[in-house]
Amino acid sequence: MRANRLKELWASGKPAINGWCSMPGGFSAELMASMGWDAVTVDTQHGLIGYSEMLAMLQAVSTTPVTPLVRVSWNQPGKIMRALDAGAYGVICPMINDAVECAAFVQACRYPPEGFRSSGPTRAIVYGGPDYHAKANGEMLAIAMIETAQGLANVEAIVATPGLDGVYIGPSDLSLSIGGPPGQDSDAPALMAAFDRILAACKAAGVRIGVHTNSMAYSQKMIDRGFDLVTVGSDTRYMGAGRREASEMRAWMESR
Template identity: 80%
Template sequence: MRANRLREIWAQGRPAINAWCNLPGGFSAELMAAMGWDAVTIDTQHGLIGYTEMLAMLQAVSTTPAVPLVRVSWNQPGEIMRALDAGAYGVICPMINDAAECAAFVQACRYPPDGFRSFGPTRAMVYGGGDYHAHANTELLTFAMIETAQGLANVEAIVATPGLDGVYIGPSDLSLAIGGPPGQDSDAPALMAAFETILQACQAAGVKAGVHTNSLAYSKTMVERGFDMVTVGNDARYLRSGGREASDMRAWLAAR
């Protein structure tokens, strides 16, 4: 089976750099993946992406060395299995509140005897290789999102879930859950304390800690704090950034 490069990166003691796709389209995903990220996540929760677009985007990411990940829209076994069968090499699952929910998520990602994933890796075996079934349980990644007050309170039980590879922090929802405003790259003391609680729980349990950020500077800070995977930005933000440059050009022309 094709090796999971994220596991190799972590085995070398290095953090992984992830990019995020909110916009549907194979070519935009290919452009993102060709930028040199360690992984690219296709967001089917808040991104504008359906199954057909997700499949095309997984195929596009697979033209590069980037590891294809999918954030599913909810903790639903059928949806999780379809993402894996389409070739996702890891799943990020939102709104995990307790150990039971986390166990259900992980088991949906694993073939028996480790879980209850149904066998039918239609494209996954093309991408992963003919021996996909023999190694999928140990190569594919499972990330539970901690982004609720209940999830934060239960983080130690969640990270103890057998087969869980990591936790991924959703900062906006987590901030809302503890009484703050939504938003990215916050340094609010209460949110930073929650980050530290999650990070320490992950380190104690030997699972990876990932976090969603919106800038290079904040990503660097999170790596220095000890996070194993940081998402630096997304396709929609990069498109807006390019648009702002065009706006600056229009303002310059108008002022001449």
């Protein structure tokens, strides 16, 4: 079976960098995957991406050595299994609030006897290899998002869930949930205290931890803080950066 390079990187003791795709399109996903990330996440929660578009994007990422991940829209077994059957090598699941929800998520990612994932890896067996059924449980990453006050309160129980590979912090929702403003790359003391509690719980449980960031500088700070995965850049951020150039060009034109 094709190895999960993200798992291999973590096993070697190194952190990983992740790119993020919110816009539908095979070429945009291929372009993101060609930038040198360790993983690329196709976002079907807040991204504007449907199933057929997700499939095409996973196929595009597969033209590179990058590990393909999918953030599903919710903790629903059908959505989780379809992402894995399409060839995702890891699933990021939003809004995990307690150990019961986490166990249901993890079990949807695993074939029996470790879970209840249904057999039907339509594209996954093409991407992963003919021994996919036998080895998938050991390669697919189950990553739970902690982004609510309830999830924070239950973090120690969540990370003790058998089979959980990682936790991914959604800082904007987490900040909102604990009384702060939404947004990325915040150093607010209350949010940093929440980060540190989640970090400590993950390290104690041997679970990897990632965080959504919005800049290289903040990503570097989070790696120095102990995070195993940082999302450094996204298609929408890079497109948005182009607006500045367009605005500057417009101002120059109007000043002539």
